[in-house]
Amino acid sequence: MHLCRPGGTIGPAMTIFLFTIGRSLSFVLAGLLSLVPVAVQADSDNLPDATAPVIEDIPLIYVSDYFSFVGRDSQGYVALALDNNRGRDGETYQAEHxxxxxxxxxxxxxxxxxxxxxxxxxxxxRIPDSASFQFEGTPEAGLTITSAVNQLTLRIDPLPIRTSRTHEQAIVRMGSAPAVLTWRNRTIVGRVIYEYLTMPNFNRLTRTYWGFWKDFQGLSVLAEPSGDLYLHRQQSERIAALVGTLAGFAVLDGEPAVMGQLQVEVLERAFAWGFYRWPTAWRVSWTGRHGAASMTLTLSDRKTxxxxxxxxxxMGIVRGELSYGGRTFPLYGLAELLM
Structure with a gap:
C-alpha cells in the first residue's frame, strides 16, 4: 500500500488515518532504511534519558511518545490512546496528536x-504542549497529562523499561506502569503501556515514503488486579527485522513475567470492505516461571x-481472561489493527 503524508490540503478522513499510523508507519520505514535492531535488557528499572542534545542537533528526525491507558471504576472500564508525534526537517519543526x-x-x-x-x-x-494537551514531568520520572477541554488528567507513575531495540541513533523502547485517569469527575485506576520511538534521517510529517503493513495486530491489555500485557503479531517480512513477527511483555501482580515460547493465534476474522479481514479473536500461550499460561481475547467493539x-x-476493544500459575486474570484492553 502507499502510505504518505503529502504537502498541501488533505481530507479529514485521510488526515486522521495518517496521524494515527505515525508510530506504526515509522516502524515500516525503519525497515526500509535498513535499521537492524538489537534487543537489549535494561540495566536500570527506569527508562533512560532521551539524550536531548543528540536529538536536537539532528536536522531530519521523527520522535513519538505513545500512551495506552486502560482502567476501571464503579461505572466500568475506560480506555484511552494518545499518540504524540513531533519532528524536524531542516529549519522547520512539526507536532501532532x-x-x-x-x-x-x-x-x-x-x-x-x-x-x-x-x-x-x-x-x-520533550512532548510539545498544545492548546488541547499539556505535559508535566517525564516518562522516566513520572508524567502528568492534562486536557482541560476534554475534562481529563492522566497521572502516570515512573515507567520501567520492558523492551528496548536500538541501532546507532534509532531507538524503540516500551514500558508500563500504574496510572490514574481523572475524566468527567470520575477517578479511574489502571495502567499505561508506553512506547517511545526516535528515528533520525526520517520525518513522516514532512516527507512522503513508501511502505506497507501485513496483518499487524497490537494488543495493549489490563490484567487485573495489577498487571498488563502487550503483544503484537504481524506478517510483513519488510519490517520483521525491526519489530519481529511476534513480540510482547507481561507484568502480573506488579512484577515482570517471563514469556517463553510465546504463541499468538488468530481464531476468527470478520468481513471488511476490501481484500482483507479484521481479526476478532485470539488465543495466546507462553511458558513462564509458574508454568504454562493460556489466554483468550475477543474483539468486542471496533472503530474503523x-x-x-x-x-x-x-482501533478496537478486547476482552478475555488469562490462566496462569493456578490463577485467572480478567483482561480488558485496546487493539490496534493495521491490515
Whole structure:
C-alpha cells in the first residue's frame, strides 16, 4: 500500500488515518532504511534519558511518545490512546496528536485535539504542549497529562523499561506502569503501556515514503488486579527485522513475567470492505516461571479509522481472561489493527 503524508490540503478522513499510523508507519520505514535492531535488557528499572542534545542537533528526525491507558471504576472500564508525534526537517519543526477514548457504557467518545499543531519552542526530546494537551514531568520520572477541554488528567507513575531495540541513533523502547485517569469527575485506576520511538534521517510529517503493513495486530491489555500485557503479531517480512513477527511483555501482580515460547493465534476474522479481514479473536500461550499460561481475547467493539481495497486501520476493544500459575486474570484492553 502507499502510505504518505503529502504537502498541501488533505481530507479529514485521510488526515486522521495518517496521524494515527505515525508510530506504526515509522516502524515500516525503519525497515526500509535498513535499521537492524538489537534487543537489549535494561540495566536500570527506569527508562533512560532521551539524550536531548543528540536529538536536537539532528536536522531530519521523527520522535513519538505513545500512551495506552486502560482502567476501571464503579461505572466500568475506560480506555484511552494518545499518540504524540513531533519532528524536524531542516529549519522547520512539526507536532501532532492522535487520541481516542472508549467508555464501556458510552462507547467511542470524541475528544478535541486530534491533528497537527504548532511546535512553538522547537521541542523534540520533550512532548510539545498544545492548546488541547499539556505535559508535566517525564516518562522516566513520572508524567502528568492534562486536557482541560476534554475534562481529563492522566497521572502516570515512573515507567520501567520492558523492551528496548536500538541501532546507532534509532531507538524503540516500551514500558508500563500504574496510572490514574481523572475524566468527567470520575477517578479511574489502571495502567499505561508506553512506547517511545526516535528515528533520525526520517520525518513522516514532512516527507512522503513508501511502505506497507501485513496483518499487524497490537494488543495493549489490563490484567487485573495489577498487571498488563502487550503483544503484537504481524506478517510483513519488510519490517520483521525491526519489530519481529511476534513480540510482547507481561507484568502480573506488579512484577515482570517471563514469556517463553510465546504463541499468538488468530481464531476468527470478520468481513471488511476490501481484500482483507479484521481479526476478532485470539488465543495466546507462553511458558513462564509458574508454568504454562493460556489466554483468550475477543474483539468486542471496533472503530474503523480508515479502509481501502487492500488494507485498513482500526482501533478496537478486547476482552478475555488469562490462566496462569493456578490463577485467572480478567483482561480488558485496546487493539490496534493495521491490515
Amino acid at each position: 492522535f487520541v481516542v477514548l472508549h467508555d464501556e457504557r458510552e462507547g467511542w467518545v470524541k475528544l478535541d485535539g486530534n491533528g497537527a499543531y504548532e511546535n512553538k519552542r522547537h521541542e523534540l526530546a 479509522i480508515a479502509g481501502w481495497v487492500i488494507g485498513g486501520f482500526a
